[in-house]
Amino acid sequence: MEQESIIFPVKKYDARHDVLHVYLNKRCNWYYSSAEEPAHDIYVIYDDDTDEIVGFKILDYKRNVKKARQMFPQYDFSISE
Numbered sequence: 644m645e646q647e648s649i650i651f652p653v654k655k656y657d658a659r660h661d662v663l664h665v666y667l668n669k670r671c672n673w674y675y676s677s678a679e680e681p682a683h684d685i686y687v688i689y690d691d692d693t694d695e696i697v698g699f700k701i702l703d704y705k706r707n708v709k710k711a712r713q714m715f716p717q718y719d720f721s722i723s724e
Contacts, residue, residue, distance in 0.1 A: 651666060652667045653665070654720075661702075662700065662703075662704060663720060665700075666697070667697050670695075671698035676689060676691055676697060681714065682710055683707075684702035685711050687715075699711070699715070699718070
């Protein structure tokens with residue numbers, strides 16, 4: 644069976660909890676990564692080996708997306724509802 648290839652970045656929006664998960668590459672794994680909270684409810688996920696940003700988690704997305712875009716303008720935090 645051929646394995647499905649994943650095209651990054653992957654954005655998963657949880658509407659029930661208003662949380663956006665952004666996976667920039669396959670190394671975005673909570674077990675092998677570290678996270679920092681540079682602003683309330685915005686988490687940046689770093690690869691432990693390279694310190695490269697590999698993902699984001701934005702809690703209370705609708706309230707915090709503008710702040711995330713200002714802090715990290717090079718990343719796309721848009722969702723399709």
